[in-house]
Amino acid sequence: xxxxxxxxxxxxxxxxxxxxxxxxxxxxxxxxxxxxxxxxxxxxxxxxxxxxxxxxxxxxxxxxxxxxxxxxxxxxxxxxxxxxxxxxxxxxxxxxxxxxxxxxxxxxxxxxxxxxxxxxxxxxxxxxxxxxxxxxxxxxxxxxxxxxxxxxxxxxxxxxxxxxxxxxxxxxxxxxxxxxxxxxxxxxxxxxxxxxxxxxxxxxxxxxxxxxxxxxxxxxxxx
Ligand SMILES: Cc1cc2nc3c(=O)[nH]c(=O)nc-3n(C[C@H](O)[C@H](O)[C@H](O)COP(=O)(O)OP(=O)(O)OC[C@H]3O[C@@H](n4cnc5c(N)ncnc54)[C@H](O)[C@@H]3O)c2cc1C
Numbered sequence: 001x002x003x004x005x006x007x008x009x010x011x012x013x014x015x016x017x018x019x020x021x022x023x024x025x026x027x028x029x030x031x032x033x034x035x036x037x038x039x040x041x042x043x044x045x046x047x048x049x050x051x052x053x054x055x056x057x058x059x060x061x062x063x064x065x066x067x068x069x070x071x072x073x074x075x076x077x078x079x080x081x082x083x084x085x086x087x088x089x090x091x092x093x094x095x096x097x098x099x100x101x102x103x104x105x106x107x108x109x110x111x112x113x114x115x116x117x118x119x120x121x122x123x124x125x126x127x128x129x130x131x132x133x134x135x136x137x138x139x140x141x142x143x144x145x146x147x148x149x150x151x152x153x154x155x156x157x158x159x160x161x162x163x164x165x166x167x168x169x170x171x172x173x174x175x176x177x178x179x180x181x182x183x184x185x186x187x188x189x190x191x192x193x194x195x196x197x198x199x200x201x202x203x204x205x206x207x208x209x210x211x212x213x214x215x216x217x218x219x220x221x222x223x
Contacts, residue, residue: 007115008035154181
């Protein structure tokens with residue numbers, strides 16, 4: 001994702017159409033800024049989660065461990081779910097970003113002998129599948145959260161993970177997960193809502209991580 005955005009940005013500053021470089025067109029500016037933001041928030045989210053993983057005493061531990069203090073058990077559970085959420089969200093976004101980045105190159109974007117983007121696009125589709133295809137991980141996350149409801153309410157899980165994000169956005173997601181969890185597994189519409197919820201929720205986690213990085217960088221510049 002990061003590479004695709006970097007290359008698309010450079011190309012847009014080089015390619016001329018209608019008498020100017022294409023990065024002067026407002027639509028192109030919007031496309032590139034949005035893709036850049038997705039790549040940045042994905043990177044920030046990945047590093048934040050890896051930090052949280054490293055901070056877990058004894059690592060993830062297999063299954064859902066019961067004999068630990070409540071706060072440790074909850075933290076371990078959060079990291080377990082966030083790893084799966086990150087996998088499906090980053091893999092999905094990567095394919096979309098690559099697809100859009102290829103379009104910045106116009107016809108050149110789909111030519112394998114011109115740029116590496118078609119190869120990265122194909123690789124990205126593999127990332128969506130291996131180590132757990134989307135449906136399988138969505139189902140696993142759903143089952144896990146349902147299973148622990150007795151000691152970790154879904155709304156509390158969402159609010160804890162999103163601590164630092166604006167309260168309104170966190171409340172909306174907490175409400176949505178509570179509603180979804182009350183629906184039966186046989187409800188097909190529920191699964192669509194679950195899929196959308198997981199993407200929105202993890203994007204919120206990534207935005208929060210990016211916000212934290214930017215705030216820290218700003219403070220460092222001030223010192
Ligand atoms: C390039 C490449 C390299 C690989 N390397 C390795 C490797 O080194 N080691 C290894 O062990 N594996 C490897 N794999 C296998 C990879 O992990 C599997 O392809 C992947 O887990 C999907 O399993 P599957 O192909 O059997 O698909 P299936 O399980 O048949 O899935 C097909 C579709 O059904 C959906 N589906 C499956 N179960 C459910 C469910 N319960 N609910 C809803 N939908 C469901 C899936 O989401 C998917 O959309 C590799 C795959 C590729 C493409």
